[in-house]
Amino acid sequence: MLKNDLLLRAARGEETERTPVWLMRQAGRILPQYRALRGRLSGFKELVETPELAAEVTIQPVDALDVDAAIIFSDILVVPEAMGLTYEMVEAKGPLFPETIKTAADVARMRIADPEEHLGYVLEALRVTKRALNGRVPLIGFAGAPWTILAYMVEGHGSKTFSKARGMLYQNPELAHELLRKITATTIAYLQAQVTAGANLIQVFDSWAGILPPAHYQEFSQRYIAEICAALPNVPVTVFAKGAFWAMEDFAALPCRTIGLDWNQDPRTVRPLVGDKTLQGNLDPCALYGTPAQVQAATKAMLDRFGPQRHIANLGHGVYPDTDPDNVKVFIETVKEYSTRMRG
Secondary structure (H helix, E strand, O other): OOOOOHHHHHHOOOOOOOOOEOOOOOOOOOOHHHHHHHHOOOOHHHHHOOHHHHHHHHHHHHHHHOOOOEEOOOOOOHHHHHHOOOOEEEOOOEEEOOOOOOOHHHHHHOOOOOHHHHOHHHHHHHHHHHHHHOOOOOEEEEEEOHHHHHHHHHHOEOOOOOHHHHHHHHHOHHHHHHHHHHHHHHHHHHHHHHHHHOOOEEEEEEOOHHHOOHHHHHHHHHHHHHHHHHOOOOOOEEEEEOOOHHHHHHHOOOOOOEEEOOOOOOHHHHHHHOOOOEEEEEEOHHHHHOOHHHHHHHHHHHHHHHOOOOEEEEEOOOOOOOOOHHHHHHHHHHHHHHHHHHOO
């Protein structure tokens, strides 16, 4: 039984006494205790792949920041690795795939991963975290959307254009769909296993949604996200598609409960398009560089735009690593205090 189920009630569209709040990338990054632990290890992947340590940093922001949810410490790129395409996390540069997907033979080599066999360390981290949380707050599981995963597998690294991945959609759309089908099958099995391991809510991150034209987004991303949402009927699902402002009306038809908004979107414009969906977001992460008074004012303005119900407060993207944790606390405390007053 959860002691704090605000997030789940808000996700389901139920009335809440205040707005729940958490932050994307809250597990680590800004916290000194995370940096101390990370400094003792060989790198990011050792932390992700060691369940007890991943659980420890998952819980750190619940202790330090008093957020309304924990999100498992992992990475979206564990999925391509489980399928047979290894990645490296290069310090200060980000992910790198030494091998990339170029041909039909490359796609044929990719397996549909077995969650326990190939991603057991994430599932164990979820189980360890669930026990340690002991019902304090819900636990969020996640995966990358198939298009975003394909983009990394074909490009090999982050990119401003993802021209190789986008080029494949024009040059060889059938091959792209073949790879997307394998990624989707892997992701569905993985997320179902996360729910079994204790995840109360699932978030699908489509980090590179905004670089596709709308017709390609419908064909190569949204249809696969819809499959994933439909395969998870027993938990609320949040879809966060960064930059896909033109897809909001289509998202109304997705079998998900919550739609995440980036900081460029106005919830007053989105609400009429998405029916009774809950919205999540969407403070600009850079607003947290302001003075405490500025953070407080920006947070209140955000809450006014969303209104008092069917809202999960968050940033419009992940918290930046050089953000002052004290300003994050101001954001969280302001959400709690102001949203309670909004209902008074």
